[in-house]
Amino acid sequence: LDQPDFWCREADGQGNWSGTLTPIHANHSGNGSIFPPPGLPTPAGGNASECGCREWHYRIRAGLVQNVVSKWDLVCDSAWKVHIAKFSLLVGLIFGHLITGCIADWVGRRPVLLFSVIFILIFGLTVALSVNVTMFSTLRFFEGFCLAGIVLSLYALRIELCPPGHRFMITMVASFIEMAGQFLMPGLAALCRDWQVLQAVIICPFLLMLFYWVIFPESLRWLMATQQFEASKELILQFTHKNRMNTESDIKGVVPELEKEITRRPKKVCIIKVVGTRNLWKNIVVLCVNSLTGYGIHHCFAKSMMGHEAKMAITHNFYADYYTMAGIALASCLAMCPVVGFLGRRGGLLLFMILTALASLLQLGLLNLIGKYSQLPDSGMSDSVKDKFSVAFSIVGMFSSHAVGSLSVFFCAEITPTVIRGGGLGLVLASAGFGRLTAPIMELHNQKGYFLHHVIFACCTLICIICILLLPESKNQNLPENIPDGEHYTRQPLLPHKKGEQPLLLTNSELKDYSGLHDSAAVSDGISENTTANGMKSM
Template identity: 80%
Template sequence: MATHCRRQDPPPEENGSVLPAAPLPPTPTSPSNPPPPLDYDGCVLPALGGLGGTWQRRLLLLTWLPALFIGFSQFSDNFLLDLPDYRCRGDNGSHHQHPPSSATTASPLSPPPPPRELLHLNDSGQGPALPNSSRDDCKCEHWDYRIRAGLRYNVVSKWDLVCGSAWKVHIAKFSLVVGLIVGYLVLGCIADWVGRRLVLLFSIIFILIFGLSVALSVNVTMFSTLRFFEGFCLAGVILSLYALRIELCPPGSRFMVTMVASFIAMAGQFLMPGLAALCKDWQVLQAIIICPFILMLPYWCIFPESLRWLMATQQFEASKKLILHVVCKNRMHTESDIKGLMPELEKELARRPKKVCIVKVVGTRNLWKNIVVLCVNSLTGVGIHHCFARSMMDPEMKIMTILHNFYADYYTMAGIALASCLAMCPVVGFLGRRGGLLLFMILTALASLLQLGLLNLIGKYSQNPDSGMSDTVKDKFSTAFSIVGMFASHAVGSLSVFFCAEITPTVIRGGGLGLVLASAGFGMLTAPIMELHNQKGYFLHHVIFACCTLICIICILLLPESRNQNLPDSIPDGEKYTRQPLLPHKKGEQPLLLTSSELKDYSGLHDSAAMTDGVLENVTANGMKST
């Protein structure tokens, strides 16, 4: 095979630097000066058929199917830990009833609500007060519950997690998210060291163990602890499948393949209410959510390691076996279809495997900046998403102001996420990764700033009877800005993860994905933290995230564009991803930063500079020639 299977990228140069006039003479290959690596996207993947082969299509389908199970697990908290309406069982049911903090209307599948006079009003008489452990209302031994989420029994009703024990619900929500964060960070690094396949398989085994154990919990402490480990294993499944999916695709198909997996996960979100209504009990629902992962156990036999990762880490013996296996499965002719590829691979067999940890990124010049920018974008997008969702609730009544119904509110949130993903497809296809991320971040910042500033102004005018402004107008503006903000912030979070997966080299892609997904997890912690503090500090959280959106807009301009670009396999490849102008310069216009090809026109500068250096060698500091 000709040398076109080797990477021919020029060495990275500084902005404004000038390349040498003539190429340097080639140096002989030696252990200290190895040949350039094989070009996977330009040579290996096309030789194996790209995504057109039967083997590649089967693997792609195997990475899509688990997304449905992941969708079930990610949204299970909305049903297992939903705070129901409750009242004391004594006094012939005449004791005060306490509605949950998120809605006051029961779901269609729940029993009819009690008479309105049973509702306990707060001191101002404007709405229902939240229960307090110090009040006489909570001095009750047995409670009656009306669960709105389609279940007859959930975790709250199982262990009476109301009044003084209500904080345990938030800890249970907290434990799953913390497990996800720790899993992303730890298993991401392990995936770069032992491979994506082993992390996926062991995560599947242990999520079955811990997930089914959750359904057998005997108290809330055991439930929260097991949920942590369930989240830890779920993180391994999500991360390894994401990396395998990205590394399997050619440059032009990566985004659409990832979006298909997102749509399948959203299908799980839409199906969860029906699944909960069929199960009735939270333990049955938990078991039904986890049991489908049993279908992934055969992956141990049928799912191979990532070929791109094997070649990037110089495991060429295993790469050769896998290539021959792909050729056999795709029924290709070895001599004609991969002619020249095997001889080049044979030359690499003497090289020892070389694995890299994510900490190596600290010594880079561009790569660490790109990863940090995308982590901040992910944190901001997911964190402010909850602030927008909280803004759709009346601050005094603490109820949803859209449709006052659990199912309607749930499907409204899911519909906004679906619309966001649908909008991402044409926007990213037209503007690219960086342009799309910038557009959605600008929309997020505008929605946030208008909600914080304009609504404050409307609130002042609404106090004046002659202004014509009312609280209804303020609520409508708040709802509109919240919908736009949730729409844009969901796209920011999703696109940040995908962008990081593309620009992070293969040798540390697991660690890079782990960092950006963990950053999104920290943004998800905003919800249980604010609920644990009874929504105190909500406005400050929103202001902080709104300021972060402005910083992110500036930082996004520093990112490179990865659309239709080959995935970097090594850290030097990732260093060559430098930013380009958002808009291409016009023909005949001199750009501020010249490309490598354009710098060749200035090769004469090197000759003149060399001649000048030669003259100055014989000139002393006072300008006199030396003899």
């Protein structure tokens, strides 16, 4: 969907080309550079006469001979259809995350994964056979919907299958595999040469994911949390059989306990139940805002680095620009590993959000100050100094904002209870989709309001810094299984208190439950008679 440079080549009455070319520059997005226009004379006339051309020639930058724009001549009066095609995929992702997340909590992760893979094969291959841009945009919506189901179900399965010490490592391995696919994409496009062939080649590997139904079982954690004890027992027996273990050596007596509870009805929960909680809804909302801000401001930094109105592009080659963006994302993932390992989830998220806010505020404030001084005759500053500062701040901002978005999704997956983890992940991933949606919206308005767009997200970063302090720390902690477990995930100090010092925050054992999620009998048993209203024992 990249908008190429295009020009008109007119023909005489006998069908012979006159040799006169009218170069027209496309309004490029920030994910590539602009080729110089053809060095040919431009006849006089306005845009109306140029758009009246019957035959267009294109210069496509992404290694393809033909793309969607050149196939259906989506230029001039039809250029808005390109933005609709971009909207359709992102809107499909947003709706897909919200809907498939709730379905995954109700029917399980495996069925959502299987049906999403089947339908993305159907819709993805049909996209390659589109006969017009309307059919293309509609099918892209459903393709994005199914892709959201795959991403969400795989993310939930990874989190629930891993022990506490390996959750972040496995998530980073998945991110590196995603980065590898991003690095291979331009070469794959150069080999395919046509967008329809490229679309089919991208979709065909999903055939291998059909074997996931045989390889990966349903999440045992989700089955136990939703009290599906009969299915849990069958899955445990299947594990013991494959591992050649003797069921008689069951020291803890798990299987007999499950047999006693088989008659109980499954208890499934919808994400709407989180509204009645005290802490859980706050944590999810904070992470949704962080995800929205991280992915939304990322476009502002990318636009500044590649050049607003093509004035500050750091290179003049599509592949160099593409791999620069991908390299920054890879460096961000690499930096997240030691930072999160040392500072934890909350400390790492706070650090990257502070870097994002500093880069944004310096780019908005300092660059304007440099621009004013560069206009003075004796200042010794030029526009090139301002451009270099802008590129530097943009690289730092893209680096940190990518980490903010990724950490927000991972953090939400850890602190959301198992019974509603799909819905919680759907909310934070949908927020990330809304952040990405700002890029095509700005392109549709020809970058009008770009500065205000950046200012709004810069203010959001400051709000997020304060809100991150309200989040709990989930490093090396067991996943919460039900809503009461998630409600007791309370925040801890960033720095541990000194020995002999009275902690300012209550521990879980001292925290009295006012949410109404526990039975009154259970609450009264866990709190002594001399406990005051604020949860502290009387002297």
